[in-house]
Amino acid sequence: MPILDPNTLESFSRSPEQTRRLGMRLGALLLAGDVICLQGNLGAGKTTFTQGMAQGWGSLDSVTSPTFVLVNEYRRPDGRRLFHLDAYRLESAGEAEELDPDIMLVEGPLVIEWPERVEAILPNERLWVNLAYVSEEHRDLVFSAHGARFETLLATFRQAAYGVG
Ligand SMILES: Nc1ncnc2c1ncn2[C@@H]1O[C@H](COP(=O)(O)OP(=O)(O)OP(=O)(O)O)[C@@H](O)[C@H]1O
Numbered sequence: 631m632p633i634l635d636p637n638t639l640e641s642f643s644r645s646p647e648q649t650r651r652l653g654m655r656l657g658a659l660l661l662a663g664d665v666i667c668l669q670g671n672l673g674a675g676k677t678t679f680t681q682g683m684a685q686g687w688g689s690l691d692s693v694t695s696p697t698f699v700l701v702n703e704y705r706r707p708d709g710r711r712l713f714h715l716d717a718y719r720l721e722s723a724g725e726a727e728e729l730d731p732d733i734m735l736v737e738g739p740l741v742i743e744w745p746e747r748v749e750a751i752l753p754n755e756r757l758w759v760n761l762a763y764v765s766e767e768h769r770d771l772v773f774s775a776h777g778a779r780f781e782t783l784l785a786t787f788r789q790a791a792y793g794v795g
């Protein structure tokens with residue numbers, strides 16, 4: 631696990647299950663207001679990682695958001711929600727403008743696939759994850775924290791997932 635700098639973490643996954651487990655570790659730490667951006671090509675593992683995050687966060691089920699067509703909600707027994715936006719399906723900049731991250735962030739964490747497509751509506755403070763295909767079952771994940779909350783989150787995740795501070 632090479633450490634590039636304190637606010638960056640590089641990690642590898644050798645299977646979809648491993649990616650899901652990494653997601654679970656991160657999901658367990660998420661709070662309302664957290665923004666997690668997942669950038670990577672088709673099949674890089676963004677949705678697999680998101681499913682792990684939702685599970686680790688404690689979701690029991692997922693439903694389509696009544697407010698935003700492109701947003702899937704994972705619900706928890708305590709009434710909290712984790713929002714999952716797949717910006718790949720956005721057809722225009724206008725559609726992106728209808729999304730209001732602030733409304734979602736009051737209620738829960740927000741996970742975004744293809745965040746580069748909605749960069750303009752995203753807060754500057756966030757955890758950015760680059761996922762890359764290496765070979766059939768091998769993926770490279772690079773986590774970059776932007777802002778104090780995400781620096782703390784990444785440090786806690788590093789400790790939880792790898793046992794090093
Ligand atoms: N180490 C791995 N981590 C994650 N997925 C893997 C891994 N190895 C193989 N896979 C496979 O790669 C695919 C990843 O699909 P997934 O839907 O998670 O990608 P995605 O990044 O969300 O793609 P899209 O941009 O199409 O939404 C799955 O079929 C999964 O089984």
Ligand SMILES: [Mg+2]
Nearest residue numbers: 676677678743
């Ligand atoms: Mg996906």
